[in-house]
Amino acid sequence: MGDLRLYILQRVTAAAMVPFILAHLFVIFYATSHGLSAAAILSRTQGSIGWGLFYGLFVLLAAVHGAIGVRSVLREWTPLGAKASDVVAAGFLLLLLLLGARAVFAVVMA
Amino acid sequence: MSTMAKAVTEHISVRIWRGGEDGQYQTFSVPLRENQTVLDIVTWIQRYAEPTVAYRFSCRVGMCGSCGMTVNGQPRWTCRTHISKVIEDGKVEIGPLANLPVIKDLAVDMTPFFKKWQKAQGTFSGSIFPGSTTRHEDMPRIAPRSAGRVATDAAIECINCGVCFAACDTVRWNSDYLGPAALNRAWTLANDERDGAHRNRLRAVAKDGGCHACHSHQSCEQLCPKGLNPTTSIAGLKRLTMKAYIRGEL
Numbered sequence: 388m389g390d391l392r393l394y395i396l397q398r399v400t401a402a403a404m405v406p407f408i409l410a411h412l413f414v415i416f417y418a419t420s421h422g423l424s425a426a427a428i429l430s431r432t433q434g435s436i437g438w439g440l441f442y443g444l445f446v447l448l449a450a451v452h453g454a455i456g457v458r459s460v461l462r463e464w465t466p467l468g469a470k471a472s473d474v475v476a477a478g479f480l481l482l483l484l485l486l487g488a489r490a491v492f493a494v495v496m497a
Numbered sequence: 498m499s500t501m502a503k504a505v506t507e508h509i510s511v512r513i514w515r516g517g518e519d520g521q522y523q524t525f526s527v528p529l530r531e532n533q534t535v536l537d538i539v540t541w542i543q544r545y546a547e548p549t550v551a552y553r554f555s556c557r558v559g560m561c562g563s564c565g566m567t568v569n570g571q572p573r574w575t576c577r578t579h580i581s582k583v584i585e586d587g588k589v590e591i592g593p594l595a596n597l598p599v600i601k602d603l604a605v606d607m608t609p610f611f612k613k614w615q616k617a618q619g620t621f622s623g624s625i626f627p628g629s630t631t632r633h634e635d636m637p638r639i640a641p642r643s644a645g646r647v648a649t650d651a652a653i654e655c656i657n658c659g660v661c662f663a664a665c666d667t668v669r670w671n672s673d674y675l676g677p678a679a680l681n682r683a684w685t686l687a688n689d690e691r692d693g694a695h696r697n698r699l700r701a702v703a704k705d706g707g708c709h710a711c712h713s714h715q716s717c718e719q720l721c722p723k724g725l726n727p728t729t730s731i732a733g734l735k736r737l738t739m740k741a742y743i744r745g746e747l
Binding site: 389390391392393394395462463464469 | 667670671703704705706707709735738739742747
C-alpha cells in the first residue's frame with residue numbers, strides 16, 4: 388500500500404477514533420468518580436455486545452492508526468529500508484491487534 | 498584618516514568549510530565593513546586571503562538563487578543576508594547547504610534538487626497534453642482574484658535557491674522525498690487553468706516520497722528567503738490528491 392492510501396487511512400482512523408476516545412475518557416472519569424471496583428466494572432461489561440463492539444472497533448482503529456505512524460518513524464529514523472520497515476510495522480499491527488483482542492476478550496467474554 | 502580606513506579596523510573571525518563531504522573548517526580574519534553581506538565576506542576571502550575557495554553566486558541581488566549556504570547552522574541566501582544579522586560573538590561559520598552533495602568548499606551539487614523538481618512535474622505542460630488548449634482556441638481568461646490565481650500568486654516567487662530543501666527534516670530523513678520547492682512548484686501548476694497535465698502531476702506528487710511524506714514542520718516556511726510557505730502549498734496538494742483519489746482519478 389502506497390503513501391497516499393496509508394495517509395488517507397491514517398486520517399480516517401484518526402477522525403473515527405475521536406468519539407471513541409471521548410467515550411473512553413468519559414467512562415474512565417465515571418468509573419473513578421463513582422468508585423467502581425474492578426468487579427463492578429466487569430459485571431457491566433461481561434456478556435455485553437455493545438461494549439464488545441465498542442472496544443473491538445476501538446482496538447482496530449488504534450492498531451491501524453498507530454502502525455502507520457510507526458512505519459514512518461522506522462523509515463525515517465532507523466537504518467531499516469522501506470521493505471523492512473513495512474514488515475516490522477505490519478508485525479506491530481498484528482501485535483497491537485492481538486493484545487487488544489485479548490484485552491477486549493478478557494473484559495467482555497471471560 | 499578616511500572613513501574607509503576607519504571602517505576596516507575591526508575584524509571578524511570567519512570559519513569556512515573547505516573540501517568535500519569529509520572536509521573541515523578553516524578560519525580567516527576578515528575586515529568588517531558597514532552593510533557587508535555574507536556573500537561579501539566569502540568574496541573577500543577568495544580575493545584577498547585564499548583564492549582556491551570555491552563558492553557559487555551570480556546576481557548578488559536575491560534573484561538568481563545560486564548563493565545559498567549554511568550560515569551559523571541555518572541555510573540562507575548569502576547575498577541578502579547582512580553579516581550584522583547573523584554574527585555571534587564576533588564570529589560566523591559558513592558551510593555548504595545541507596542535504597545536497599558537496600562538490601568543493603561552499604559549492605554543492607544541485608542535481609538532486611532539480612531532478613526532484615522534474616519528478617514533481619514542475620514544468621508547465623502546454624498544448625501537447627490532452628485537455629489543454631490549442632492555438633485554435635481562445636486563451637483561458639484568468640481573473641486576478643480567482644481562487645486558483647490567488648493560490649498560485651502566494652507560491653510563485655520561488656527562486657530555487659535550495660534553502661528550504663536544506664532546511665527540511667523530511668528531506669534529510671527520506672531520500673525519496675521530493676522536497677518543499679518541487680512540491681511548491683507543482684502546487685502553482687495544479688492551480689494553473691492553462692496547464693494540461695493536472696492529473697499526471699497529481700499522480701507524480703501522490704507517489705511514495707511525494708506530498709504525503711511532509712510532516713508540516715514548517716522549517717521551509719521559517720527560512721524561505723522569499724517569505725513563501727511551501728508547507729501550505731503541500732497541504733493544498735494533499736487535499737487535491739485526496740479528492741482525486743476519492744473520485745477514482747489516481
